[in-house]
Amino acid sequence: MFICHMHWYKTGSSRGHLPWKRTLRKQRGRGKSAIFSLNASIRPHLSPPFRAERNTKRSRISARLGSDSETTSNERQLNLSVLRFTFGISGLDESYLPRWIGYGFGSLLLLNHFVGSDLANITPAQLRTEVLGLSLAAFSIILPYLGKFLPGAGPGNQVTLPEGNEQLFVMSESLSDTLKENLAWATYVLLRNTNTIAVLISIRGELCIRGYWRTPDDVSKGHVLDWFEEQIQKIGLSDLKDTLYFTQSPDFGFRELLPNGTRSLLVQPLLQVSDQEEYEMGRNEGFVVLFSSMSYAYSDKDRAWIKAVANKFTGRKGRNPPDAVEMYF
Amino acid sequence: MFLSAPTKKTFLPSMEAGIALLRDFLPSDSRRLRLRRRPSPAFPRSIRASSSPLGQYRGPQPKRDLVADWVADNDGFVRSLPIYVGGSSLLAVLFNRTVSGIAPVADASSAQSRADLLTLGLAVTNVLAGLVWLSIRPKPISVVEPLGVECRRIRSDLPESVVSELLWVWESLSTVTCCRSLAIIYDGHCIMQIGMAAKSSANDGEAEDVDANKLMQGSLYQGIINSRAQSYLANLSLYPGRSELPFLPFNTQAVILQPLGDKGVAVIGGDTIRGFTTSDQTWITYIGEKLDAALAKYVNDSSILMQERV
Numbered sequence: 001m002f003i004c005h006m007h008w009y010k011t012g013s014s015r016g017h018l019p020w021k022r023t024l025r026k027q028r029g030r031g032k033s034a035i036f037s038l039n040a041s042i043r044p045h046l047s048p049p050f051r052a053e054r055n056t057k058r059s060r061i062s063a064r065l066g067s068d069s070e071t072t073s074n075e076r077q078l079n080l081s082v083l084r085f086t087f088g089i090s091g092l093d094e095s096y097l098p099r100w101i102g103y104g105f106g107s108l109l110l111l112n113h114f115v116g117s118d119l120a121n122i123t124p125a126q127l128r129t130e131v132l133g134l135s136l137a138a139f140s141i142i143l144p145y146l147g148k149f150l151p152g153a154g155p156g157n158q159v160t161l162p163e164g165n166e167q168l169f170v171m172s173e174s175l176s177d178t179l180k181e182n183l184a185w186a187t188y189v190l191l192r193n194t195n196t197i198a199v200l201i202s203i204r205g206e207l208c209i210r211g212y213w214r215t216p217d218d219v220s221k222g223h224v225l226d227w228f229e230e231q232i233q234k235i236g237l238s239d240l241k242d243t244l245y246f247t248q249s250p251d252f253g254f255r256e257l258l259p260n261g262t263r264s265l266l267v268q269p270l271l272q273v274s275d276q277e278e279y280e281m282g283r284n285e286g287f288v289v290l291f292s293s294m295s296y297a298y299s300d301k302d303r304a305w306i307k308a309v310a311n312k313f314t315g316r317k318g319r320n321p322p323d324a325v326e327m328y329f
Numbered sequence: 330m331f332l333s334a335p336t337k338k339t340f341l342p343s344m345e346a347g348i349a350l351l352r353d354f355l356p357s358d359s360r361r362l363r364l365r366r367r368p369s370p371a372f373p374r375s376i377r378a379s380s381s382p383l384g385q386y387r388g389p390q391p392k393r394d395l396v397a398d399w400v401a402d403n404d405g406f407v408r409s410l411p412i413y414v415g416g417s418s419l420l421a422v423l424f425n426r427t428v429s430g431i432a433p434v435a436d437a438s439s440a441q442s443r444a445d446l447l448t449l450g451l452a453v454t455n456v457l458a459g460l461v462w463l464s465i466r467p468k469p470i471s472v473v474e475p476l477g478v479e480c481r482r483i484r485s486d487l488p489e490s491v492v493s494e495l496l497w498v499w500e501s502l503s504t505v506t507c508c509r510s511l512a513i514i515y516d517g518h519c520i521m522q523i524g525m526a527a528k529s530s531a532n533d534g535e536a537e538d539v540d541a542n543k544l545m546q547g548s549l550y551q552g553i554i555n556s557r558a559q560s561y562l563a564n565l566s567l568y569p570g571r572s573e574l575p576f577l578p579f580n581t582q583a584v585i586l587q588p589l590g591d592k593g594v595a596v597i598g599g600d601t602i603r604g605f606t607t608s609d610q611t612w613i614t615y616i617g618e619k620l621d622a623a624l625a626k627y628v629n630d631s632s633i634l635m636q637e638r639v
Contacts, residue, residue: 101454105447112447117440125429126441129422133448136418139411140451143458146407149400151467178490181622189615193608246391296397301505305612308501 095144102140109133148296159195162261162293165212170224172206179313183208186309194306195297196290198259202232203270203286203313211291214259231257237287240269245303247296263295268306270314285314408462415455422448472600475509475525477578480536482522487627494623498595498616499523505612507604508597510577514541514550515593515624524598525578537576544594547573553588559614560586563603574598587613590621592628 087094109130117126169187171180183201187210190199198211207228219227232238235257246265249258258265269284288310292298298306400407422445431441483492495513502508503524510524519539526536544550549570553560562568562584574584574596581598585605588594595617599605605613 098454098458101451105451109444109447112440112443116443123429123441125425125431126444128425129441129444129448132418132421132425133444133451136414136448136451136455139414140454140458143411143455146396146400147458147462149397150404150407150462150465151401185615185619189612193611193615244391246389247394247397248392301606301608304505305501305608308505311500312497 095147098140098143102137102143106134106137106141109137159197160261160293161197161212162259164260165197165214167211168213168215168224169210170228171208172225175203175206175208179203179206180208182312186312187211190288190290190306190309194290194302195292195294197262197293198291200228200289201286201313202237202288205229205238212259216256228257237267237289238284240267240284240287241271243268243303243307245298249295259291261293262291264292264297266290266292266298266303266306268303268310270310404466408466409459411455411459411462413459415452415457415459418452418455419449422452470601470603472507473580473582475578475598475600476580477510477525477527478536479524480522480526482536484518484520487520491623491627494620495521498620501616502597502613506597506609507583507599507601509600510581510596510598512539512576512596513589513593513620514539514544514596515589516628517541517545520593520624522576526576527578539576544573549573549586550594553586553594554591557588557591559588559610559617561605561610562586563605585610585613587617589617590625593621593624595620 113122113130171183175183183203187199187201187208190196191211196211198213199209201208207225209225209228215224215227244265244267249263249265266289268288268290270286270288271284288306290298290306426445483495487495499511499521502511508524510526511521512519512523512526513521519541522536522539529535529537547570549560550573562570565571565581565584574581577584577596577598581600582602583599583604585597585599586594587597595613597605597613
């Protein structure tokens with residue numbers, strides 16, 4: 001029986017400030033798996049003090065000068081002082097304002113055309129203006145969609161937890177203690193630090209699963225691990241060699257494994273660098289799968305960090321062999 | 330590295346065409362990788378993966394995201410596009426009015442005027458959106474190469490697990506962030522000093538030693554241990570506490586001091602002013618906690634051993 005003494009075992013994924021009804025699950029370990037009981041409360045005090053809130057405090061209707069280094073940025077590009085138009089209502093994403101204005105003014109234009117003007121004698125000038133106005137409205141509507149891809153775009157959305165999923169934290173019993181500790185830490189960090197709602201790590205066939213999952217109801221608690229293994233076998237994730245990043249929902253294949261409301265997916269295989277033959281044979285040492293409820297959830301920096309965390313489990317001993325390290329006492 | 334060579338050998342020629350592999354952040358050579366990380370995004374938003382030659386992976390492949398790639402490639406053009414569209418529509422509305430012989434009076438009396446006003450409103454919205462996009466353009470900041478010597482020192486009496494943990498921390502930091510120097514002080518000793526270090530004035534060509542005691546008596550360390558919070562010195566030249574970190578290269582631009590529990594600190598030096606992003610800071614906090622747990626366990630074990638011997 002593995003004793004959890006680290007705090008990262010106890011906390012569930014506490015992203016989002018939405019009150020969420022969660023059930024406390026207490027199970028006895030049986031067979032291959034041991035299911036840990038989870039603390040259902042949200043623990044805001046655990047977040048580090050400087051962690052920027054996704055919706056920063058805003059003032060009234062005004063253009064506000066402020067630093068915006070929290071948004072995603074490339075390695076050498078930093079977002080500094082930024083002029084932002086804001087209404088001061090928290091939770092309102094002003095980058096979608098052009099879209100709403102586009103819808104509103106476009107419908108007003110149509111209203112004006114059919115109701116407000118004399119349909120029998122519409123001047124060509126008016127028609128020209130209306131065509132121009134409608135095309136501008138269409139352009140405004142797609143503007144936020146384009147803006148999403150620009151680096152330095154608006155504040156990230158709050159991660160929402162979709163309905164229909166249940167919290168789960170399962171590990172194969174046959175893992176060593178240090179490996180269990182490392183896996184617990186890695187899953188905890190991935191859930192907290194990236195826009196992830198569910199994470200699955202597999203190392204040489206042993207599984208660790210954490211987050212919000214949608215397991216079928218007929219799968220009993222003791223056989224959850226078997227069900228996951230079966231799904232993985234079906235998809236053949238053990239033979240993946242390259243990182244896959246689905247920015248929009250993958251439409252087939254993963255369907256049963258996906259938690260409800262998944263919109264993007266990242267599969268990171270763990271590759272044994274030194275073993276050339278194993279690489280060519282097409283097997284990987286394991287993989288990390290992350291599910292998120294947002295589309296385009298993982299920026300380049302996020303993916304780099306996820307790769308770094310995954311490298312913890314590849315069993316590589318570092319770039320240089322130990323005898324090249326200059327030691328001192 | 331193994332990335333490109335073996336895959337070409339084992340691929341079917343049809344699959345090679347038009348496939349972009351994700352350039353993973355493999356820490357093969359940190360300097361080579363640093364050159365690859367240019368300001369323009371080098372990675373497509375979604376990656377079409379190559380299937381393994383044995384065809385075992387039966388899942389879906391991600392689709393190529395054309396819009397995202399196009400926007401990323403034409404960044405400057407896309408940012409100023411709404412301004413041009415809005416500005417030209419503004420002029421077009423006025424032109425339309427004058428050409429049709431209607432006086433350019435802004436009132437809502439006729440249907441024509443109403444339609445014009447709505448169109449003007451949309452044009453202004455576009456112009457403002459374009460201005461916002463231009464103002465949030467990230468500013469490129471140049472990298473300052475640290476001047477010093479490479480060093481790689483780890484205490485020799487550490488067990489294998491701790492050493493691999495420390496090396497993993499160094500590889501992650503040097504690959505993902507702008508970190509170029511790392512020093513870990515724990516329990517009164519300097520456990521690891523790795524990366525670029527200042528050249529010592531005493532031994533020629535050797536890296537400057539980390540005087541752990543002196544560091545621990547300094548104000549920087551005391552401040553961190555008291556507050557138990559990470560300290561981010563984004564522009565190191567502005568801080569007088571710079572003198573307490575003589576082992577870092579003198580032109581280190583940014584430093585993060587991460588406390589490891591209440592017994593140690595990790596000094597992380599970067600080569601760019603404000604080079605560590607907020608997400609880097611949170612990741613470093615978590616890594617610091619993990620490292621503290623591993624080192625505390627080691628210190629406990631070794632002290633138990635010492636007691637047993639006595």
